[in-house]
Amino acid sequence: MSILKIAIQKSGRLNEESIKLLESCGIKIDNGKDQLKVAVPNFPIELLYLRNSDIPQYLEDGVADVAIVGENLLVEKEKDVAIVQRLGFSKCRVSLAVPKEVLIDDLEYFNNKKIATSYPNTLNAFLKKNNIQSELHVISGSVEIAPNIGLADGICDIVSSGSTLFKNGLRETQLILKSEAVLAKSNNLSEEKNEILERLLFRIRAVLKAKNxxxxxxxxxxxxxxxxxxxxxxxxxxxxxxxxxxxxxxxxxxxxxxxxxxxxxxxxxxxxxxxxxxxxxxxxx
Missing domain, CATH: 3.30.70.120 (Alpha-Beta Plaits)
Structure with a gap:
């Protein structure tokens, strides 16, 4: 019998929301401490708890069959996978921000400027589309501090409420991408696994419809x-x-x-x- 392997974030808010959604679909999840692979007793799926940034690659390679992941991460990683359902939680956006003392909102501000970001592919595509030439500094975390230490003139980062930007003396000026959690699938699913996915989607859509x-x-x-x-x-x-x-x-x-x-x-x-x-x-x- 085929088992559908579902990758979810190992820890964090997306992990909690993903577990909540699956449990609302009647799926029993008994995850012992530090288990990274968990079988589900009442549905033909297996959960893989993975580092968030690794999920798109595992999905493209077929190590995971489907995944609950942020759309912004799929866009940034540029992997050959398909989104099959938007899930409506973990909503955020990828935006450009500048120090609050900068009064210019226009995108032209970033021409020939330095931008710190954890999303170089997303940002490069946006800048190229708008004919803006900038110098990118790729940072894996704490991007907001870059303007304060003189590393960059602005940043491109994920934004939820905007409170982190405010606390670091920044303000949002340009929206690049709106994102939310999505269910994405590998392009190499067997017919049997696609059938299991359809059964799961039926349950997910029933839950999402009820929420709205x-x-x-x-x-x-x-x-x-x-x-x-x-x-x-x-x-x-x-x-x-x-x-x-x-x-x-x-x-x-x-x-x-x-x-x-x-x-x-x-x-x-x-x-x-x-x-x-x-x-x-x-x-x-």
């Missing part, structure tokens, strides 16, 4: 059911149950998280009352 939606229940006059139903197009059709009070029904459906408050306002205008919102664990379509 809410279950909604409300009381609606019978003559307003059609109007209210048009406001809730997430499912094929809402569930409608009669109430004890004549002329009224209980309508059940789901709404998108992003449009939650706008939809609630529309529902109230349409005559809905007693609106109840409930979190959803999973949605299977």
């Amino acid at each position: 939606t809410k279950y909604i229940l409300m009381n609606v006059p019978n003559d307003r059911v059609e109007e209210v139903s048009r406001i809730l197009p997430v499912l094929k059709s809402p569930t409608i149950l009669p109430l004890a009070e004549e002329g009224w029904c209980s309508l059940h459906s789901v709404i998108d998280e992003d449009t939650f408050w706008d939809v609630i306002d529309e529902l109230k205008i349409a005559g809905a009352e007693g609106i109840l919102i409930v979190p959803i664990d999973k949605i299977v379509l």
Whole structure:
């Protein structure tokens, strides 16, 4: 029987979010101390705990079949792998930043300047596209300190909240790349492993869909059911149950998280009352 080998970050935030996602998919993970390879008892997968920067290479070589990894790392490493699902967590961006006393936001500031970065390939491609000539200093960590010690005029680094830039007297000026955690796969998967991956993707998508939606229940006059139903197009059709009070029904459906408050306002205008919102664990379509 084939086993799908999944690489995840050995430690850190991406590790925690990856484990949480897999466990939400019903996958039991029992990782003993310092284990780097863990078999899963209730699903045909095996987890490989790897150093984050090594994952793209292992994926391209086929040592790992799939991986949960930051999109920014895949772009930087330029490996021949395919993204099969965006996962919506560990969102960040790769950006250019300058000392806060520099008041110029224009990209031209970096022409003939020194830039410290841990993302030379991503930065080189961006600069070349925009016809900017810069001198790159590749640093493996603590890039933010480079302008303060005179090593560079600016930096290119990963940014989440921007607090680290602020603490080091820097400010963000140019967005190069938006990133999030993705599920990527090797291009050498067998038919059997692709089938296991599809089963896993089915579960992941059910979990992700549930995260972005809410279950909604409300009381609606019978003559307003059609109007209210048009406001809730997430499912094929809402569930409608009669109430004890004549002329009224209980309508059940789901709404998108992003449009939650706008939809609630529309529902109230349409005559809905007693609106109840409930979190959803999973949605299977």
